Amino acid sequence: MFPAMAGPDESLELIDEVREAPTSIRVVGVAAVVFGILLRFMSWSPMWLDEALSVNIARLPITASSVSGGAVTGTTIFEALRHDGHPPLYYLLLHGWMDLLGTSNFAIRAMSALFGLLCLPLAFVIGRRRGGSLLGWIAISVVALSPFAVRYSAEARMYSLVMLLVFVGWLLIDDLVRLHRPSLARHVGLALTTAALLYTQYWGLWLCAAIGVVMIFLAFRSNDLITRAAARRVIISLFCGLVLFLPWLPTMLYQSAHTGTPWASAMRPTAMAAWTLCVFAFGDYADAALFAGVMLITVLLALFAYGRTPRSIEVQFQPRTQFVTEGLVVVLVIAISSIMGFIAGAGYAPRYASVYFPLMAVLVAAGITRFIAPRIRLVVLLVILLPMLGGSVLTVRDTRSQSREIVDAIASEQRGRDILLVCPDQLGPGISRELDLRSSGPLGLTAFSYPGHDDLHFVDWVDYKQRNDAADPTAFARDVLTLAGSSPGRQVFFVWNGEYRTYDGDCEAIAGVLGSAMSGVEIVETNSAAFEHASLIKYQTR
Incomplete structure (x- = not known):
């Protein structure tokens, strides 16, 4: 989503990533995509509270109906959401989807699966831009098998749509700032994507705030004048997206004052990060901590390591320019959300991290590419993917409700x-x-x-x-x-x-x-x- 802070020349300089993917990586990638597609359609559990509530709200009329005499009757989607605590876009899309495909559990969850599948090629494109086909194939593998991505692609909730919108916004900002491809269509697309994200999940506000901080820094501190101008235009696009969200603002403020998260209490930032990392790595299971540590190491390698020889990796305290801003945005989102959650006393659930999961997934993939030796890199990839596959299988087999x-x-x-x-x-x-x-x-x-x-x-x-x-x-x-x-x-x-x-x-x-x-x-x-x-x-x- 975000250019390197040092400017376009340095951000495009790739030391150990721009390589063609060997056959073994491509085979693993294809297998991961096949399994990922199947897993997204394999949840047969009854719907739990959030899913059933989403369906029940989406089945309401969009506008109030009239009866003879001019009286207006009936609760609408918008009125129900005022008492629920979410923005409306996902519910409106699900309303139309059910009109077309029916109201069976499979048909309803298929919309989330579709959003999840659309994330896969976007993950590949992001990876290929930053690290050639090698990073592209590894990135698509991680997103395909991630138990987090699988869970929310197989659930009648908005979180796979959130991930899709983040991937789209990432590509647009990458075009505008890092690759210097300005166009009216891209700026309009970014504004619409920003608005769509905010109309889908309120945590999009924290992501927009984090990106805004990075763009402000680039607009005033970048050594490259073109990057400065591009960052300023991105800020304008983000602002336009926020303006498009203003009609819903009164409802959001009412929800914030009266709904909240009575089902949970606020969490420490470290607890939030640890829980989320476990869910990313293996799912919401006690043994996930074993695999979360490995995932964290790959993220740190992506940010601080260079693959110099087949047998050595050099680690520096100076972060790499390749993904430094992605890492910064993740940290900022966690920090901003923690501060706001503490102020509001709001609870937390890992599903909210869907706003930064795409960034984390590609960072994990980038960390794997730091291993230059093909066999070692393949082993590391499998060490990451196989637990993910196991966690995804457990996730779709879970009984969510009695x-x-x-x-x-x-x-x-x-x-x-x-x-x-x-x-x-x-x-x-x-x-x-x-x-x-x-x-x-x-x-x-x-x-x-x-x-x-x-x-x-x-x-x-x-x-x-x-x-x-x-x-x-x-x-x-x-x-x-x-x-x-x-x-x-x-x-x-x-x-x-x-x-x-x-x-x-x-x-x-x-x-x-x-x-x-x-x-x-x-x-x-x-x-x-x-x-x-x-x-x-x-x-x-x-």
Whole structure:
């Protein structure tokens, strides 16, 4: 994305990277791409909260509908997002995608897979520009098999789109500043890409801020006048992208003030970086730390090492110009996001790092090219790729939610117009998704979620903690008992997990009230191996 700080001549001077890829590297690259394509379409798990919520929001109308008399009814995508905490672009794209290809899990996740596949040729182009076909093939291999890239290319969320937009922006800035290829089309493209990124994920703001810092430095400190002028024009393009984002700014500010991340607390920057590096290397598994260290070494080699002979690598404290700005941008994004997260008390999840994953992936690839001896380089490449492949296989095999097992159990036990109660409401979207997918049609359940008696399809994140703190689980459970008692023989199915933040024993309290008045039996046990797990208790009158 970014030129070397020393100016165009030095940034184009490649010491040990511009080489043709040997046959062995090409074979590994082709195999990695084939496996990467297959893995992106192999997730059969039920959708978990974030995925199901994305689908449920995207299925809403874009504009409010009118009824006779001129009244406007219906919640729109935009209104739902005001209570959810995300920008709208991904949801609008998914809305159109579902109209064309349907609403099966496979069809919905295929859009993310498509974005993920489009990242692969862009990774190759970036690598080839900076280090010939050797770096191009290694870069595409890393992106193809990365468990991080595979996970979010196989999930109905916006993060593979984020990675795609970052790759596009990288190429455009590389054209404009490092390669000195100015054109109106490229500047317009950069402005639109910037706006699209901000309309997709708010962490794009931290990436834009980091790039802005680098461009300001180049605009005033570069030794090359052409680079100075190019950096200034890039700043203008970024600013235009921010201007295009202004219509959504009031909604973002409302979300920032009222939604936030009640599901997690703020993290130390070192903890954020370590967790993210593990997820990049092997996935979100305990043994990922073994491989994260190797990945970190390759990143450091990319920034500070020179392959001088087949048997030696020279390490200097002066960073190389080839990728120094990419490394600086990654550090700046982590620093800026950490500061803002600390100020806002916001939680963190590694998926937010999708804004700088493309840079890290190419840095890892560049570190591998520091090994000049072909056999050693091939071994190092396999040491990186094979754990990634293993992590990706584990990722697509993971059960993300127990919702399908729970709904199947309800279907086998349900009779008449029973009651379905979900605590907390964060379990609702996954359950509702499986209910909607049943080929035999809806089960005829009367469904509630705690604390708000709301539609299971959605979670209202506005002032979430405050609302939960004010809720009365005992009164809620008594209301359910009153409803159940109004129809003899009515059963109550209670889906619950007491581990969620801000609930502090509320779900257990509901279970206690129900159990004191009705006979209960657990028909689905919690499977802690599932990312989103819960128990199912069936209550009936004694």
